[in-house]
Amino acid sequence: MIKAIFNTQQWRLSAVVTATLAASLLSSGCIERATNSTQLVKQAQVEIVRDQYGVPHIYAEDNYGVFFGYGYAVAQDRLFQMDMLRRSALGTVAEVLGEQYFEFDKFIRSSYDSRSVPAQIAKLSPRDKRILQGYADGINRHLQNIRKSPDTLTPIEYIEFDFEPTDWTIVDVAMLFTGPLAHRFSDGNTELDNLQFLQALESQHGKETAWKIFSASKWLYDSQSPTTVPTATTNSPEAIVNPPRPAYLSQLSEQAAGSKLSSYMPTKDGLPIISHGDSNSAIMDTFARRGTSGTPGFASASNLWAVNGPRSKGAKGSLINGPQFGWTSPSYVYGIALHGGDFDVTGNTLLFSPNLLFAHNNHIGWGSTAGFGDQVDIFEEQLNPKNPEQYMHKGHYRPFESWQETINIKGQQARTITVRRSVHGMVETIKPEQNIAYSRARTWDGKEIDTLLAWIELATVKDINKVNAVLDRIATNINFYVIDKNGNLLYRHGGHYPRRNPLHDTRFPVPGTGELDWQGIRSGSESPSVLNPKTNYLVNWNNRPARGWASPDMWWLTWGRGDRANILIDEITAVEALTPEQSWNINQRASYADVNREYLLPYLQAALANQTLSKLESQAYAALMNWDGYWWDKNEDGKFDGAAPLIFESWLSQLLQATLKDDVGEEFFKRFSATGHPTSESTGSINLQPGTKALIRNLDELRSGTAPIYDFFNGVASAEVLQQAFATSVAQLAEQLGEDITLWHALPAAMVYHNKNYRGIPQALDDAQYQSEVIQNRGSENNLFIAKGTHIEAWDVFGPGQSAFISPQGERSPHHSDQLELFASFGKKKMPFLRKDIVNPQLETLMIGSKK
Template sequence: MSVLNNFLGSLARTILTPMSRARLPQTKGTIPLEGLSAPVEILRDRWGIPHIYADTPPDAFFAQGFVHAQDRLWQMELNRRTACGKLSEIFGEIALDTDRTARTFGFDRLGRADWEILSDESRALALAYTAGVNAFLTHPKTKLPVEFRLLGLKPEPWIAEDSMAFTRVMVWQLSHAWQGEIIRAEIAEKVGIEHAAELEIHYPEGNPLTLPKGIEFNTLDPDGTLRKIPGPFLDRGKGSNAWAVSPARSVTGNAVLCNDMHLAISLPGLWYQVHIHAADELHVTGVSIPGIPTVLVGHNDHIAWGITLAYTDAEDLFIEQIDFSNNRYLFEETWQAAEVLEEEIQVKGRDKSHIEKVFITQHGPIISDVVGYPAQHVAVQSMALRSFTTLDGWIGLNRARGWDDFVNACRLIEAPQLNIAYADVENNIGYWVTGKVPVRAKGDGSVPVPGWTGQYEWIGEVPFQEMPHTLNPERGYFVTCNHKIVPDDYPHLLGSNWMNGYRARRLSELIESVDKLELDDHQKFHMDVKSIPGLELVGRLKDIVDPDPDVQLALKWLREWDGFLTPESVGGMFYQIVRYTLVRNILEPGLGPELSLRYMGAGFHPLLMNANEFYGQDTVVLFRLLDTPDSWWIQAAGGRHTVIIESLKQAVSWLREKLGDDPSTWTWGRVHQVNFEHPLGLQKPLDQVFNRGPFPIGGDTDTPCQTAMLPNDPYNNKAWSPTFRQIVDMGDLTRSVTVHPPGQSGQVASSHYDDLVDPWLKGQYFPMLWTREQVDAESDDKLVLKPRE
């Protein structure tokens, strides 16, 4: 079968690569277009990044829409179909559950509502962007990417609401605290509240708080004077690292901001880098998302910013009492009329459309069916499902000239909940946590609550000025890695589902280990793969003695391991297999296989919700249980010594079966690999045309170079990785560097389809070209878009 697949793959490449090459966009010469007020220059450098020079911001955003469509039109089409619940029209039955989920949450509906409240300036820029996309779509010389040809698909014109709808998908994917509420309820039902409490999240002592207990926040008054006010801090999400150092900690004597965003690896990649210069009105560079106008992360000529997820809890589940026959639900002893929608979903291969009935209470849509939890009628209330002004906030960041502008932009980012790191050319560093967080009348948002009583309602929001923030911390740096950044005495409930803090602890160690940091040091920090929990687990096994040769083999490699999860590490491989086996052996006697995987972080939907907020907590709980031999969970697994010995044996047996008889070849990179998968590459033999990889890679969930795995596929890097890295020198922006895999273009025949994979794997960067002189020196192609006469 593999021989046949290889032959068919070679044949497919022979046919599709030339076909794609003939469809590559024009990047030189002149194109007359309607919708511009003046000519726009687009220079593409040797990494395929467009540098846009326009006279006005609307013309610059027009050009951004045009280049997005040139390089990523197929991705944009998938993005809007995902948002609007229309994937089944082209993929058939396999995509129906994704469409049902999108229609239930209402990303398209919410996007249209957001459009209505967008500021006039943002609306004008979004319309200019939309005009640029459609200018490419309707140009007579445009040839659609090969994916459209394969599926016999012609894209509809782009509308501004498409951009808003996909923004909603991104926000929702970064907001998922409600999943843990279901899991907590299922665990309590399975083993009882007392035993469930042993699995609750507790932040590890010794791992850092970004702002230590008792500290005061600094803020900047409009007149520029500093004053101290009491305040709080926060965090939540899948992953990402950000840190900034003050001039006192930098060899250059300048503030430096670093960021690497940990999201799902894909092909094309999520990010599209772009440099926009609109005369004296706007100068910004960084990464954008095809289909969404503006630069989302990067720097302008005054400030730089980066983002990590702030694991604040802004979602709750309400169990509703519903009378479906009369389309109503009970609230405070009165039956209320529900909003009921019938969503028609076209499904390729079906004679009739699927009708999805969406039932919406005052708390939100009923999601029980689409998340596989039909036992109760559960509504989700989320800040991510309210109308918001997030695009106004991002455009504000693009234009910000200092801390005050930055704070005002953060105020407009009402969802998702992010920690936005900051540095400026005046050498200030700081951050602010964005996203609205509810004040609850009762309860802490940890489990589903009765929706009919009125006792658990949201009665307000944490004031923006009291959200976690800092400016110029005394120690001269900060790190934000999705860890706990508020002290226990913080006055507002922000949640409790922080990531475990191991990445933050390691990065703090690295920063503290060097008196003054070179830019090269920050690059090394991005690639660091030392596992603090790995060494902690080895320490907990120091008293284990057993005559079994497999146990002795595992202990030998573990005890000789240096703690670094390089692709070549054998000890690191043993740690990963032993840790995973131990966790499952301890959990499954009480929870069973499926619920154990949920507790270990598996999400409810592979595309829209592939992980939940318990992700990464199983290691912390494992250590706590191993340190408590009398725990019910340890006893149910056979006792501490027994479960450890059996897990060591099983780990060696698994390794021998999968990797052969020579332990010296059992390296982490043989099973821990990253694969860049294209949606069409899921179908053989198209995988050999569109996919790239797999490639051995180091790290894991808890290393600064985070290469995370999903519990149901525990060794491959299929969860998320650093999809973008940037290091910005605020004293000399021309020294700033970046990298984002796999490449700028989504077209398989382009030289920029996958040219950034190798440098990304090696920890290499390329310059964020800033001055016109830099751009001219590195650019070969120049395209001029000019107004049609």
């Protein structure tokens, strides 16, 4: 059941709108005037045909025209959302929302070099500039229309927040990619938080034991972890499982500040939390309550599965993608089709980035998931005690590169801050009292725009064998998947990675004095890849790309045998072949599947074998053994079906306390205590949590007879601990709920479509939120590409809907939430490729200046 959190009436558009605005073009400023030093400008036509779900299909004669139409349509649908995204990426939120966002803007300005993107754009070819300029000019055309008819066209959010939209530049358009893709999905790093954890363990246990505990909870390699590149196709050896404690750690500050975070706690009045590390109580409480699979408050995840050859039935192949950007209102997904110039493509993309993330051109279709490769390192700079604006590097003190950033604040005087950059990257923290600073090195720094343009170019490639040459340019760590019309499948782990000193332990920061500097950047072609795997399937749920590929430094993501990707692998390998529809239906089961059960229940079963159980314990055990492993609420009574989900969750929670809490300590146990179940609100993804993964690894080692790196059971027989945790959890449930096990039910957390973006910045009004009663562990959108031999057939769905427009009178676009029920029921809508296949077309015609 879907609930809407609003009380306004629905808006109805006229069926056909035709607007010709040629007369005001040259005076508008949107189109460059022709001079003796510029190319001629001629009139050209752009047609925007919206389908029954409001998705715009753009028709124009050149690249400028199709991207003009793209920008224009996005502005009609999502202007306020994209405006706040622009401001989130640039650090200009306080200018329109006030002083309470100053710290956020300061964080953005000091974290990312504001000079970089404009400098990259200045070097673009005229062709590439025209693409981005067309997008900006299209937005600005709609802004002209708003200024002419503010009483009907102004999005209500501007009225409520009391500011006006401003014109867009090429740089602004580029930030629609740079913020959500590079900053969000390729900038993860918790090296300082890891160091804090290790130092706390050393205070509690001493260095030797502390290193064992740390390595048992945050490892780099695991030969049992599922990989997207089949293990048999790679010759990469596994590295040492438990490397020794790096000697250079003794050179680092013993008072390490944690990683500087911008995070959002999804409460009605919540502001972004800027904190040194996850020691902030609100952040830690969130970890303990719901776990995490990304920046606190936001998931960074995705899944994909594809089959071809003997595993595909009724088609040459099929590919299903589910990017888990989060559930928000407006959606993080925007549907679009571009037909003209070099482009003949339909699909959808993250927010409204100029590059299409999930699309096809009738020859190849492509998708992506977050790759989580380790592209970012923290360097601890040693400051000059006599001059904190200098730092030691290669034997001498050198000055930081520094400049002033002015932050405008609504209703107040502007404030100026100093930002710094070292040879390693932007200085995110400076602590003169400790004579240290922390710099963040990023392999993709300075490559954002070429990455964007390579991704745009991908839409023009029609031969799967030519895809890798384009992907070589993409610097951010995104997994790419391609299917062509003949069913060929390609996987490529995208991104550029550093060549590190062999002494560098990637889980920790390193001294910035020069000895452990990067030794270069690896080519994108060196990343894991496979064309037509012999298994005839590809699967990824943010799992390990290939054997020999290390886990990232983030403490919340470590690859091991316990991995939710196995849910998808088991589904595919359970049958000989799948039709596209059968493959699509995997999504529903995967969305409700327990991510922990298959790894832990066999251990409990073995522990309770031949044990004498009480009557109530026997009933609870029988419920677990008869459980199908899904968190269903089929009768929609607001409770999960049966007692088993609650029993399992309670037992796992008790087991984590019994094993890890005394070892990791009270403070840091909040990182490990969550069970990863849909009983606490999530913002986009459910996953095995760090404590559960460490527990599974420990149990596996004990079962195999291998001495654990560290035994969280502290020498007690694991079966005894599992049995006692089970007895304790059953007793606690009986005390809370009574001894009638039929009344034991876990309660679902609602799946809320929040009105704040991935930085915690408002992107809609509070009453524009929606919610579904049960969390679905699935993509923010799902798309299906079917290889038909002669062409590609495509379907997709995303909630709430295509448009976010609410008029000044509070009337909503009919496409504000018209996909909610379709999404909740795991339905899908066909994505028309040919114009003749568009259902209920609505046409708008624009006349523009097209540079030739």
